[in-house]
Amino acid sequence: MTTVTTPTNFTELGLIAPLLARLTELNYKVPTPIQAQTIPRVLTGYDVIAGANTGSGKTAAFALPLLQHLHVEKSASHVGNEKGNYVTRLVLVPTRELAKQVADNIKSYSVHFNGAIKTLAIFGGVSINRQMQTLSGGADILVATPGRLLDLISNNAVKLDRVKTLVLDEADRMLSLGFADEIAELLALMPKKKQVLLFSATFPDQVTSFTQGLLNNPIEIQLQSADASTLVQRVFTVNKGQKTAVLEHLIKQYQWRQALIFVNSKNSCNHLADKLFKRGITAEVFHGDKAQGARSRVLDGFKNGELDVVIATDIAARGLDIAKLPVVINFDLPRSPADYMHRVGRSGRAGEVGLAISLIDHEDYHHFKVIEKKNKIWLEREQIEGFEADAALADFVEKPVARPAGHGKKKAK
Incomplete structure (x- = not known):
């Protein structure tokens, strides 16, 4: 070194x-x-x-x-x-x-x-x-x-x-x-x-x-740092089947200027966009099945601030520079722990304050622990008022003997 x-x-x-x-x-x-x-x-x-x-x-x-x-x-x-x-x-x-x-x-x-x-x-x-x-x-x-x-x-x-x-x-x-x-x-x-x-x-x-x-x-x-000072990472536990409702709640409550939402497949992009549209939220999709011209229009529109919400697969996780992107949301967890860092790195770039949110249900818990271990991080599990996860989910949380301070409260309002 x-x-x-x-x-x-x-x-x-x-x-x-x-x-x-x-x-x-x-x-x-x-x-x-x-x-x-x-x-x-x-x-x-x-x-x-x-x-x-x-x-x-x-x-x-x-x-x-x-x-x-x-x-x-x-x-x-x-x-x-x-x-x-x-x-x-x-x-x-x-x-x-x-x-x-x-x-x-x-x-x-x-x-x-x-x-x-x-x-x-x-x-x-x-x-x-x-x-x-x-x-x-x-x-x-x-x-x-x-x-x-x-x-x-x-x-x-x-x-x-x-x-x-x-x-x-x-x-x-x-x-x-x-x-x-x-x-x-x-x-x-x-x-x-x-x-x-x-x-x-x-x-x-x-x-x-x-x-x-x-x-x-x-x-x-x-020079990597898993805990970049400009990026706040948060994890919300939800019940299975409640992720879309939680996502709607977060988007409408916080009214971020823009949001980039990650899912794991092309079909999931389209499916989630349809469900959000029915809930009054318009989102564009960005994945490998879209023609190059269509992909370029979505990316340019997002960079220019013309689009508020984009749902993407991991093709958007690598290297794309979107200035002052307020929030990245993992609707689905990435399959690779390394891809987690690339995804969340779309926000909090070049010294700007950013936010990365992951929504996890009980089927995601073990995989998220692998992501934390590989990336040498540990994040407090939080719940959202009105969307509290079942108490049984606590069984999937194994807290370390010592954990970093300053990761936020357990309940978000």
Whole structure:
């Protein structure tokens, strides 16, 4: 683990003038801890494993040094200006929405390079022919989902044999069983000598073992905190079959500006939206069966404040940055303890105060205890006046000998 003195400004990180000017325009005043510890190491060429809470500024931590490296290369004897459908910096992400978001952020940081750096987002759900056309001439930075990237490679639309830096964003998901084969196939097409950067909010043991052969003497920077001071986590016990009524009560009583509600399946999204509509609450759904255009409209509407309630599967749990989102609600518990932290991290981002609520009935108790154990947290079980759970539910609560203070009262009114 590496620690350094936290710089008081971005100039101390060694960033060049065009990037510093843009950061000033974006009102970036002081580097976040992950930016302060990561950017200088990436600039000097180290492989990095970086772990930090969601909303901590991980995208800028890798995007800014990538842009600086490219600018230096392009300024020196046309290095980095090769013709052809090559990519020199590759960022792999698990979802379409994250690909677009990361690429948009990189483009925003690079505005003072006057179009000299070409950044593209590549993902499924849209025309591959159009993406093949945009890749003509290659790209300096390609942000891609693995499946669509492999499709483009099979069509000779892009080549990876000149990749100098590989970034795995949401690395725990990228190196899980769902993506491991695709990642291995892509790695075989890249040079063995390259800089590798891994960023995530969580690093399960199986991911850590996978990275041993992927990185060269990496610097490890771990800044995760399960008890972020800006995020309040609460757990309400309810009787089976009462979750929808409790959800209606919470939304109407607290009248949050916006709420993101997580369920575990596409059908559950639609079913819950229908039930809320009958109770006078309009909610949009966000899941993998929606066309990419429809997903983009929901996400853009939510980010712009045009939508109040969105019900989503875990495709919304990774990396999406929704400014000042007041509350995240786990209507269904996530199957993976790591996904719990990604879900709740949609609120309380970038120093904003946030709230994460989980609704659990007796069938959820044991699984929530696993979530707590894996994430090293313990939350007081609370009840809502008028919706008290049966006393028998207390049998499922095993309180530790000592627990953190300040987790709220047992009954919410």
